[in-house]
Amino acid sequence: MNLLSIGGSDPSSGAGIQSDIKTFYTLNVHGLTIITAITSQNTSSFGNVEPVSQKILKNQIESIMTDFKIDGIKIGMVYNSQIIKILSKQLQKLKIPIVVDPVIKSTTGGALIEKSAMIDFQKYIIPLATVITPNRFEAEILSKIKINSKKSLRSAAKKIQKMGAKNVVITGIETGSKGISDFIFEKNKECFISGDKINLSNHGSGCNYSAAVIFALAKNKTIKESLRFAQQFTQNSIKNARKIGKGIAVTDVQDYISKDLSDAIEKFVHIKNIYKNIPECQINFVYSKQKPKSPEDILGISGRIVKSGKEAIVAGELTYGGSKHVATALLTMNKKYPKIRSAINLKYQDKTILKIKKSKLCISSYDRTEEPKNVKNKGSTIEWGIKKAVKDSTKMPDVIYHKGDFGKEPMIIVFGETPEKVLKKILKII
Ligand SMILES: Cc1ncc(CO)c(N)n1
Numbered sequence: 392m393n394l395l396s397i398g399g400s401d402p403s404s405g406a407g408i409q410s411d412i413k414t415f416y417t418l419n420v421h422g423l424t425i426i427t428a429i430t431s432q433n434t435s436s437f438g439n440v441e442p443v444s445q446k447i448l449k450n451q452i453e454s455i456m457t458d459f460k461i462d463g464i465k466i467g468m469v470y471n472s473q474i475i476k477i478l479s480k481q482l483q484k485l486k487i488p489i490v491v492d493p494v495i496k497s498t499t500g501g502a503l504i505e506k507s508a509m510i511d512f513q514k515y516i517i518p519l520a521t522v523i524t525p526n527r528f529e530a531e532i533l534s535k536i537k538i539n540s541k542k543s544l545r546s547a548a549k550k551i552q553k554m555g556a557k558n559v560v561i562t563g564i565e566t567g568s569k570g571i572s573d574f575i576f577e578k579n580k581e582c583f584i585s586g587d588k589i590n591l592s593n594h595g596s597g598c599n600y601s602a603a604v605i606f607a608l609a610k611n612k613t614i615k616e617s618l619r620f621a622q623q624f625t626q627n628s629i630k631n632a633r634k635i636g637k638g639i640a641v642t643d644v645q646d647y648i649s650k651d652l653s654d655a656i657e658k659f660v661h662i663k664n665i666y667k668n669i670p671e672c673q674i675n676f677v678y679s680k681q682k683p684k685s686p687e688d689i690l691g692i693s694g695r696i697v698k699s700g701k702e703a704i705v706a707g708e709l710t711y712g713g714s715k716h717v718a719t720a721l722l723t724m725n726k727k728y729p730k731i732r733s734a735i736n737l738k739y740q741d742k743t744i745l746k747i748k749k750s751k752l753c754i755s756s757y758d759r760t761e762e763p764k765n766v767k768n769k770g771s772t773i774e775w776g777i778k779k780a781v782k783d784s785t786k787m788p789d790v791i792y793h794k795g796d797f798g799k800e801p802m803i804i805v806f807g808e809t810p811e812k813v814l815k816k817i818l819k820i821i
Contacts, residue, residue, distance in 0.1 A: 398467025435638030437501025518555030655810030
């Protein structure tokens, strides 16, 4: 999938097109860029803007449009009327989702659009929007309505929609003690999506949000699903923000799947005497995207967790498709129980099984000596076994084991919704 970000260059890479490239990369899609302006800015202050010439802007559009199938476009910084008109002319005819992030000022106070271009922005850019994503400040400027009540919020959204945006989301609306929400205004529906308030002045969250929206839309998610996804993604990026310069923190777009899995692996290898639970074939700990179709959708450790003396160490790195066997077990389990997206294999020990049986966890098993003859490779053996153990259990199993067979190592697999939940189960049973 190719997503195009049209906007300004931010040399600090916290915002602008540099930030969008990071977001698209994290989300596993290819990011194309068309630069409309070069800014000088960092985490403390905003310097200057130099919009690109009409010629090179047109050339960039031409280069991109003649080569790639583009699945979605995000428009960020567009500095002046010239740029606005060229973009409008080239983008009008496209039939793909477009997210407009109407950036007006940087967090550090720099103007991202000329005052005189605001009218043309409304006239030419806003009508391109499948979704427009102003924050409260931007919504107030665009609508010329002071937002201080639900009524004014709705009026502002309505007015922006009248300018031609199909859907409007006004982000970061304080909703009293309830925290902070995004207000969505679709064709004839409206609603709030409530989020967590994270008190941190940061550089990048607005860009992360709109880039995540276009990603989800291009993946054919509904408006509401896309905005919910973008909110989650942005909250994570703020939580992971780092103070890399002298000024405000810069958001970090980590894929939550790799963050959550690596956090859990880190905790796992530090469990006391955990090396005693490492089987001959070593350990893999996996975490899947939603609705996995193959082991390629499941993150695992390329080289596994291995025993080194009395320690467990992580060999290799996290990669999608990094596990075959544990991933296959998870895939099979996930087909029946879609909420289950993480799993780990542990060494089979009678005492572990006893402990599981004493705990409140649900356990099931299969017998490899009953394996049908037509099941040949190890992958399909696992699939057969997990299917059988799942079928034989009235409840969703937390743990599935088998006692092996001649030349086949016995094994325990622990399942859970997230790596953190798998870890909690492990702590109960070892
Ligand atoms: C180039 C650029 N685009 C967008 C923003 C908004 O954060 C910024 N600061 N800089």
